[in-house]
Amino acid sequence: xxxxxxxxxxxxGRQTIQRRVDYLCNLLINDGYVVGKFNTMKKDDAMHEAxxxxxxxxxxxxxxxxxGTVNEVAKGIARCERKIPVAILSAGTVNDFANHMELPRNxxxxxxxxxxxxxxxxxxxxxxxxYFINVAAGGLLTNVGYQVPxxxxxxxxxxxxxxEGLKEIPKxxxxxxxxxxxxxxxxxxxxxxxxxxxNSASIGGFKRLAPDANVSDGYLDxxxxxxxxxxxxxxxxxxxxxxxxxxxxxxxxxxxxxxxxDTAEDVVIDIDxxxxxxxxxxxxxxxxxxxxFVP
Numbered sequence: 001x002x003x004x005x006x007x008x009x010x011x012x013g014r015q016t017i018q019r020r021v022d023y024l025c026n027l028l029i030n031d032g033y034v035v036g037k038f039n040t041m042k043k044d045d046a047m048h049e050a051x052x053x054x055x056x057x058x059x060x061x062x063x064x065x066x067x068g069t070v071n072e073v074a075k076g077i078a079r080c081e082r083k084i085p086v087a088i089l090s091a092g093t094v095n096d097f098a099n100h101m102e103l104p105r106n107x108x109x110x111x112x113x114x115x116x117x118x119x120x121x122x123x124x125x126x127x128x129x130x131y132f133i134n135v136a137a138g139g140l141l142t143n144v145g146y147q148v149p150x151x152x153x154x155x156x157x158x159x160x161x162x163x164e165g166l167k168e169i170p171k172x173x174x175x176x177x178x179x180x181x182x183x184x185x186x187x188x189x190x191x192x193x194x195x196x197x198x199n200s201a202s203i204g205g206f207k208r209l210a211p212d213a214n215v216s217d218g219y220l221d222x223x224x225x226x227x228x229x230x231x232x233x234x235x236x237x238x239x240x241x242x243x244x245x246x247x248x249x250x251x252x253x254x255x256x257x258x259x260x261x262d263t264a265e266d267v268v269i270d271i272d273x274x275x276x277x278x279x280x281x282x283x284x285x286x287x288x289x290x291x292x293f294v295p
Contacts, residue, residue, distance in 0.1 A: 002060070003034040004114075005053040007046050007073055009065030009091070010039045017091045020107055021064055024089070027111045040069070043274075050076025054084055060293075062114075064089040067096055067134055071272035074124055074290050075131045085119050085291035097134040100202040101215070104295060113295050122215040124289035125199050127281050132271045133290065135203050136283060139177060139194030139267065140225075176227040177267055179279075183222075183259035186252065191227040195261065197283045198223065208243030212255070218287040219255040226250045258284040 008021050021037070028035050036058070038049045046063070050073040053061050063073040063086050070088055077083055090098040090105050101120075104110045125132040176191040196203055196210065198221045203209040210221035225236060228250045239245040246253035262280040269276040 001032055001034060003036070003058045004028060004060055004062060005049070005058045006035060006037040006062045006064065007049050007053075007069070008037065008039050009046065009069040017064065020091070021089075024062070024107050024111060027107070028114075031115075040065075040072075044072060046072035047076040047079075050074075051080055054080035054082045058084060060085045060087065060114075062087045062089055064091050066091065067272045068274050070097060071131070071133050071274065074133045078124060078131050078286070078289055083289075083291055085293060087114055087293040096202040096204065097200055099207070100134075100200040101292070101294060103293075109295075113293050116295075118294050119291050120216070120294045121288045122290050122292060123199055123218060123220075124286040125197065125220055125283060126286045127197075127269065127271060127276060127283045130271055130276055131286065131289070132199065132276075134200050134272050135196055135198045135270075136272075136276060137194065137196045137203075137270045138261070138279060139192060177263060177265050179265075179267070180262045181222075181224070181259060182262070183256040185254045185256050186222070186259070188252075190224075193225045193228060193233070195225070196223040197221070197259065197261075199285075206240050209240055209245075210253075211243035211246060212253075216288075217255075218285055219257055220259070220283060220285050222252070222254055222256055222259060224252040226252070258282065 006021065006025060010018060025035050025037060040046050046069050050061060054077055061073060061084060063070050073086055088098050088103055089110055090103065104113055125136060127136050176193055179192050180189040181187065198210040198213055200215050201208055201210050201213040210223055213221040232250055236245045236248050236251060239248060245251055260280065260282050267279040269278060269281060
């Protein structure tokens with residue numbers, strides 16, 4: 001008889017989330033699982049509950065929410081000695097990691113995935129004392145994720161991010177920032193618009209933003225968009241849909257296990273869509289840091 005802790009962010013996505021989770025819990029209970037359900041109410045609730053589940057005798061966790069909820073669960077597990085696997089049920093506005101891993105959204109398919117017990121070990125990213133499951137970023141528009149009000153996410157979905165982005169563009173005016181990068185693969189000080197340090201290929205709904213990313217290779221993928229004129233920036237973003245932006249002369253793309261990003265300017269870090277402090281910071285891969293159910 002297996003015990004499963006369901007950690008759910010009830011404000012993620014649309015209002016149907018509770019019905020979906022209740023249906024899943026009924027399937028599990030009827031099949032003999034012992035189910036404990038926990039609804040988050042504030043930041044770090046999911047992290048603390050994941051830590052409790054690891055330190056108690058729960059067999060696995062179901063994380064229900066967007067990338068932010070999954071991030072907190074991953075952080076909680078990373079801080080524990082016992083690493084229990086996680087089944088990720090997409091329910092948020094942005095679900096880049098779950099989409100990249102092609103995890104089922106249909107509850108019956110999701111339940112079957114749990115029954116099949118196919119577990120994959122994946123990497124985490126680490127920045128200073130924080131962890132990320134998908135991406136850490138800084139620069140142009142990377143603050144949009146945590147500036148969108150939760151109620152707007154629930155009502156407008158992904159469109160809320162686009163609306164917030166349009167509001168931010170006039171404020172930022174494509175002002176470059178002077179940043180120094182230091183890694184085994186890349187040492188430069190240059191004017192950039194933004195940088196992305198990713199675990200998966202899917203970022204912000206763009207499926208090929210880090211086209212060669214592999215969640216189990218022990219590396220992070222670094223994308224740097226350098227100072228550009230508006231027309232060059234437009235071309236880069238058009239090419240993102242085909243994953244060809246990495247060939248543009250104003251884009252640097254490489255893999256690294258560890259990289260220092262430093263600046264004298266006031267640059268905030270976004271971690272999986274949440275505020276993650278400011279530069280300078282050291283970003284590094286944490287190989288085999290997280291276990292997930294996969295189809």
